[in-house]
Amino acid sequence: MPLIEIQNVSKTYVGGHQALDDVSLDIEKGEILALLGPNGAGKTTLINIVCGLVTHTDGRILLDGRDVTAEYRQTRRDIGLVPQEMPLDPFDKLIDNVAFSRRLFGLPHAPDRIEAILRDLSLWDKRDNRLLTLSGGMKRRVLIAKALAHEPKVLFLDEPTAGVDVELRRSTWDVVRRLRDSGVTVILTTHYLEEAEEIADRVAVIDKGRIQLVQDKDVMMRSLGAKKLIVELQAPIERLSDDLAARGFELEPCGARAVVSYDPSEADGLAAAALAAFAAAGVAVRDISTEQSTLEEIFVGLIGDANKGASS
Amino acid sequence: MLNVTSIWAIYRREMKRAFGTLVQTILSPVLTTSLYFIVFGSAIGSHIGKIDGVDYGAFLVPGLIMLTVLQQSVANASFGIYFPRFTGSIYEVLSAPISYWEVLIGYVGAAATKAMILALLILATSAFFVPLRIEYPLVMVLFLVLTCVTFSMLGFLIGILAGNWEQLQMAPLIIITPLVFLGGAFYELKMLPPFWQNVSLFNPVLYLVSGFRWSFYGAGDVPIAASLGMITLFMAICIVAVWRIFATGYRLKP
Ligand SMILES: Nc1ncnc2c1ncn2[C@@H]1O[C@H](COP(=O)(O)OP(=O)(O)O)[C@@H](O)[C@H]1O
Ligand SMILES: [Mg+2]
Numbered sequence: 001m002p003l004i005e006i007q008n009v010s011k012t013y014v015g016g017h018q019a020l021d022d023v024s025l026d027i028e029k030g031e032i033l034a035l036l037g038p039n040g041a042g043k044t045t046l047i048n049i050v051c052g053l054v055t056h057t058d059g060r061i062l063l064d065g066r067d068v069t070a071e072y073r074q075t076r077r078d079i080g081l082v083p084q085e086m087p088l089d090p091f092d093k094l095i096d097n098v099a100f101s102r103r104l105f106g107l108p109h110a111p112d113r114i115e116a117i118l119r120d121l122s123l124w125d126k127r128d129n130r131l132l133t134l135s136g137g138m139k140r141r142v143l144i145a146k147a148l149a150h151e152p153k154v155l156f157l158d159e160p161t162a163g164v165d166v167e168l169r170r171s172t173w174d175v176v177r178r179l180r181d182s183g184v185t186v187i188l189t190t191h192y193l194e195e196a197e198e199i200a201d202r203v204a205v206i207d208k209g210r211i212q213l214v215q216d217k218d219v220m221m222r223s224l225g226a227k228k229l230i231v232e233l234q235a236p237i238e239r240l241s242d243d244l245a246a247r248g249f250e251l252e253p254c255g256a257r258a259v260v261s262y263d264p265s266e267a268d269g270l271a272a273a274a275l276a277a278f279a280a281a282g283v284a285v286r287d288i289s290t291e292q293s294t295l296e297e298i299f300v301g302l303i304g305d306a307n308k309g310a311s312s
Numbered sequence: 313m314l315n316v317t318s319i320w321a322i323y324r325r326e327m328k329r330a331f332g333t334l335v336q337t338i339l340s341p342v343l344t345t346s347l348y349f350i351v352f353g354s355a356i357g358s359h360i361g362k363i364d365g366v367d368y369g370a371f372l373v374p375g376l377i378m379l380t381v382l383q384q385s386v387a388n389a390s391f392g393i394y395f396p397r398f399t400g401s402i403y404e405v406l407s408a409p410i411s412y413w414e415v416l417i418g419y420v421g422a423a424a425t426k427a428m429i430l431a432l433l434i435l436a437t438s439a440f441f442v443p444l445r446i447e448y449p450l451v452m453v454l455f456l457v458l459t460c461v462t463f464s465m466l467g468f469l470i471g472i473l474a475g476n477w478e479q480l481q482m483a484p485l486i487i488i489t490p491l492v493f494l495g496g497a498f499y500e501l502k503m504l505p506p507f508w509q510n511v512s513l514f515n516p517v518l519y520l521v522s523g524f525r526w527s528f529y530g531a532g533d534v535p536i537a538a539s540l541g542m543i544t545l546f547m548a549i550c551i552v553a554v555w556r557i558f559a560t561g562y563r564l565k566p
Binding site for chain 2 (some may be wrong): 013014051054055072073076077081083087091100101103104105106108153180250300
């Protein structure tokens with residue numbers, strides 16, 4: 001059984017804007033799932049519904065088989081949320097604020113546990129600081145500490161690395177991986193494709209309130225991420241021989257590059273065969289290289305297709 | 313079953329916040345009250361004489377306590393819930409395994425406790441200035457508790473409904489203060505011309521001040537039953553309003 005089952009969830013805000021349209025998604029225990037989509041896609045709306053901050057208009061959500069609306073007392077204990085903004089009480093002392101989070105979720109005070117979390121996030125030295133004195137990066141880590149204070153099974157991170165520098169992004173990813181390794185299921189939203197590519201086990205692409213695709217990241221990269229074989233020619237030519245054209249090569253307008261797309265899983269000996277074919281056609285080759293489509297290209301392709309589908 | 317740990321977490325934190333700003337929360341009302349006693353009780357009171365056999369200074373005590381309790385209950389509770397709404401940190405309370413009513417108990421309980429502590433401080437302060445007498449201590453305590461809780465609930469409502477800081481500050485200022493001043497905090501109803509006496513009977517706060525004064529000196533502008541009825545009605549109205557807001561998630565959950 002999946003840890004979280006999102007079943008046919010829709011959300012129309014009071015103003016009449018439909019932010020989610022029949023979203024279904026299963027989240028497996030122990031995985032890192034990236035919810036990938038552009039701004040306004042409905043990512044925040046979806047995780048806020050799971051966490052109880054937004055009421056859904058339709059559908060239901062189960063955690064461990066329990067409805068998150070009807071049985072919120074059980075389900076919310078297992079959920080931690082790191083929100084997109086930085087909503088912190090500025091005058092609170094860091095350690096008090098994090099300890100409060102734990103109690104608020106119904107757990108007894110546990111100084112050791114709080115200390116471990118703060119040390120792990122390199123916040124221990126700042127424990128007596130007021131929150132308003134902390135840097136943006138530290139505030140974000142405080143939010144992570146607060147979300148972990150009640151030892152949740154699932155952690156939602158809403159755009160954890162939006163607007164942070166490279167170093168902080170890497171350290172956030174480290175934290176996420178360590179959490180996963182310790183058994184926590186992580187769902188993060190992002191509009192950075194590299195982010196999904198870098199740390200997710202699975203990617204759910206969302207756009208205009210609809211889930212467009214859910215797949216293992218590797219499978220997605222492999223099945224949709226066709227590779228390109230690029231052959232640079234010594235000198236431009238007019239046209240490709242019939243044999244080369246039959247192999248799927250296309251000549252670029254400059255005449256000096258021929259390109260073929262291929263499925264990496266059936267690529268054995270492809271390069272050697274291509275070189276032989278060029279030699280046989282009497283075309284001198286200067287260089288040969290391959291290119292992997294990035295998630296970005298896949299993503300743009302998908303959203304593009306979806307848009308075409310919607311407008312036609 | 314109540315989630316006591318969570319309620320206690322909110323309550324403790326709110327109480328701590330109050331005593332973090334000790335000067336503002338405690339000292340200023342005590343100072344203000346002392347000034348009232350010096351100016352009204354001693355300077356002006358000496359020209360007024362006794363009301364129903366009570367020194368004017370002593371007559372003032374219940375009204376002054378009511379003034380502070382109403383203002384502080386509303387101000388504390390409205391700030392307590394508005395501030396996390398303003399910073400956004402309310403997300404945490406709303407995503408916790410805790411019902412709205414438990415949230416209410418935490419915030420309103422803390423605000424009411426603070427108001428009660430202030431009332432006792434003012435009572436103690438006033439004992440330095442005037443001869444105090446409390447004829448019905450149990451009724452006094454009951455009245456105090458009901459008033460603190462009810463007006464903290466009103467404050468909680470204001471804190472949820474307020475759209476900005478200005479609205480938040482205006483509510484206690486333009487609603488509570490005039491009602492208390494015109495509700496017989498500093499005079500006896502009989503001192504007004506008959507027309508204004510009748511108008512005053514529509515001021516709900518009059519019933520609270522009167523009832524509270526009754527618990528001190530055994531006399532009030534209206535019968536004690538009317539006062540108790542009024543505070544009960546107030547509380548019922550607040551509970552219904554809070555219940556409606558919670559049922560719809562208005563201003564809390566989009
Ligand atoms: N409280 C709200 N009231 C009305 N519309 C909202 C509200 N919150 C979000 N929206 C709208 O819903 C859509 C999805 O928003 P959101 O879930 O925040 O997207 P994302 O997190 O993917 O950027 C957007 O068009 C946004 O303007
Ligand atoms: Mg968002």
